[in-house]
Amino acid sequence: MAQTLDVLTETPSQTAGPYVHIGCIPSFAGLEGVYPEDLGTSPISDGAKGEIVTITGSVYDGTGWALRDAMIESWQADAAGRFPGQEDADPNVSGFCRFAADKESGEFTLRTVKPGPTKGRNGLVFAPHIALWIVARGINTGLQTRIYFEDEDNSADPLLARIEQRPRVETLIAKKTSAGAYRYDIRLQGTGETVFLDL
Amino acid sequence: MSDNGVLMPRRREAHPDAYYPDYKTSVTRAPSLPLLSMEATPSEETGPRFGHGLIGALDNDLIRNYATGEGLAIGERIRVHGRVLDETGRPVPETLVEIWQANAGGRYRHVKDSYFAPLDPNFGGCGRTLTDAEGRYEFMTIRPGAYPWPNRANDWRPMHIHFSIFGHAFGQRLISQMYFEGDPLIERCPIAATIRDRSQLDRLVAPLDMQNSRGMDYLAYRFDIVLRGRRQTMFENKPEGM
Ligand SMILES: [Fe+2]
Numbered sequence: 097m098a099q100t101l102d103v104l105t106e107t108p109s110q111t112a113g114p115y116v117h118i119g120c121i122p123s124f125a126g127l128e129g130v131y132p133e134d135l136g137t138s139p140i141s142d143g144a145k146g147e148i149v150t151i152t153g154s155v156y157d158g159t160g161w162a163l164r165d166a167m168i169e170s171w172q173a174d175a176a177g178r179f180p181g182q183e184d185a186d187p188n189v190s191g192f193c194r195f196a197a198d199k200e201s202g203e204f205t206l207r208t209v210k211p212g213p214t215k216g217r218n219g220l221v222f223a224p225h226i227a228l229w230i231v232a233r234g235i236n237t238g239l240q241t242r243i244y245f246e247d248e249d250n251s252a253d254p255l256l257a258r259i260e261q262r263p264r265v266e267t268l269i270a271k272k273t274s275a276g277a278y279r280y281d282i283r284l285q286g287t288g289e290t291v292f293l294d295l
Numbered sequence: 296m297s298d299n300g301v302l303m304p305r306r307r308e309a310h311p312d313a314y315y316p317d318y319k320t321s322v323t324r325a326p327s328l329p330l331l332s333m334e335a336t337p338s339e340e341t342g343p344r345f346g347h348g349l350i351g352a353l354d355n356d357l358i359r360n361y362a363t364g365e366g367l368a369i370g371e372r373i374r375v376h377g378r379v380l381d382e383t384g385r386p387v388p389e390t391l392v393e394i395w396q397a398n399a400g401g402r403y404r405h406v407k408d409s410y411f412a413p414l415d416p417n418f419g420g421c422g423r424t425l426t427d428a429e430g431r432y433e434f435m436t437i438r439p440g441a442y443p444w445p446n447r448a449n450d451w452r453p454m455h456i457h458f459s460i461f462g463h464a465f466g467q468r469l470i471s472q473m474y475f476e477g478d479p480l481i482e483r484c485p486i487a488a489t490i491r492d493r494s495q496l497d498r499l500v501a502p503l504d505m506q507n508s509r510g511m512d513y514l515a516y517r518f519d520i521v522l523r524g525r526r527q528t529m530f531e532n533k534p535e536g537m
Binding site for chain 1: 301309311313321324325326328330336338342345349381394395403422423459466469492496499524
């Protein structure tokens with residue numbers, strides 16, 4: 097016998113189910129009057145510094161069908177690469193947003209400022225990106241991924257560099273469709289499957 | 296709790312299988328390729344924080360937060376309480392806990408729920424609170440009903456409350472479900488069964504807590520939650536893998 101470790105184990109995940117909106121964005125579910133407004137309706141407020149960008153996309157299942165019931169959360173740094181709460185961070189960037197696939201079309205839209213490069217431990221620098229967390233019925237543990245931008249220099253990003261099959265890098269890169277507008281689709285399974293993260 | 300130190304990697308074997316054929320929707324929504332694993336970065340080690348200004352006086356009382364006038368939600372009155380800790384055993388203070396659930400008849404107040412059990416005009420079904428300095432939280436609510444759902448021909452969800460917890464880092468983000476001790480539907484539920492490790496599933500089953508119940512008022516259930524922790528070490532100045 098050895099000594100007993102005193103490290104606890106994380107509580108297991110369970111699917112957010114089809115009614116996740118009731119708990120997280122109740123007005124989207126048609127449930128009004130409990131909270132004054134839904135949490136995380138925008139990651140920025142008036143006066144946020146930097147380029148305003150709009151990212152549109154869908155979450156597709158393995159058959160190519162766009163999920164109508166997905167909920168996504170995003171978290172990001174400000175235009176200077178500072179996270180909310182860090183010194184000198186932009187007070188008009190909360191960095192956090194909750195948005196849902198449209199009930200009719202399955203399309204989502206995120207309007208935010210484009211983040212700056214962020215600094216990690218040991219001098220690592222990450223290209224501008226937005227962290228995503230995707231939950232829905234049928235997803236048993238929330239899926240992590242990232243949005244990078246095709247018009248930024250992603251060549252030295254330490255996370256993208258870890259993707260062995262180079263064409264898969266493209267699944268994390270939002271494509272510019274017009275000034276300030278990007279397309280970013282998430283494919284849960286199959287051809288063009290998005291790189292999902294464990295970090 | 297210290298917010299320094301690298302987030303411990305997620306022990307994926309402690310979580311559900313992504314692909315679980317008895318839960319039919321997972322079949323087309325589970326990634327088929329491996330996740331890309333690496334050490335957490337600032338995007339995972341920072342995260343949104345919410346203050347007391349967000350929380351209304353009735354936000355953690357689902358019996359009253361949607362009721363009109365003197366009305367109360369219908370159902371068995373329960374208090375759900377517990378602590379949020381991290382893997383190192385430290386409490387996670389001031390973190391947002393959100394819950395949502397069906398009413399006593401097993402019906403959700405959602406545009407997509409068409410089950411014919413009636414809506415309760417005094418029950419909305421969502422609540423939220425912040426943990427205190429010791430990581431404690433509590434809700435007053437009614438015990439949700441079991442409900443049938445379209446999966447196999449006769450599948451029923453055990454009574455459950457959905458939980459969403461933030462922690463202090465986006466990489467700690469967790470959504471799970473709390474079940475009730477003694478519910479025979481837990482054993483028959485393909486969603487519960489997505490968790491392969493039986494001892495892990497047991498951690499989602501809240502025991503009846505008579506000592507924290509109140510006579511002539513409510514029963515209590517205890518539900519503790521553990522989020523990812525941070526490795527505390529003096530040796531963090533080397534790049535990963537070197
Ligand atoms: Fe449910």
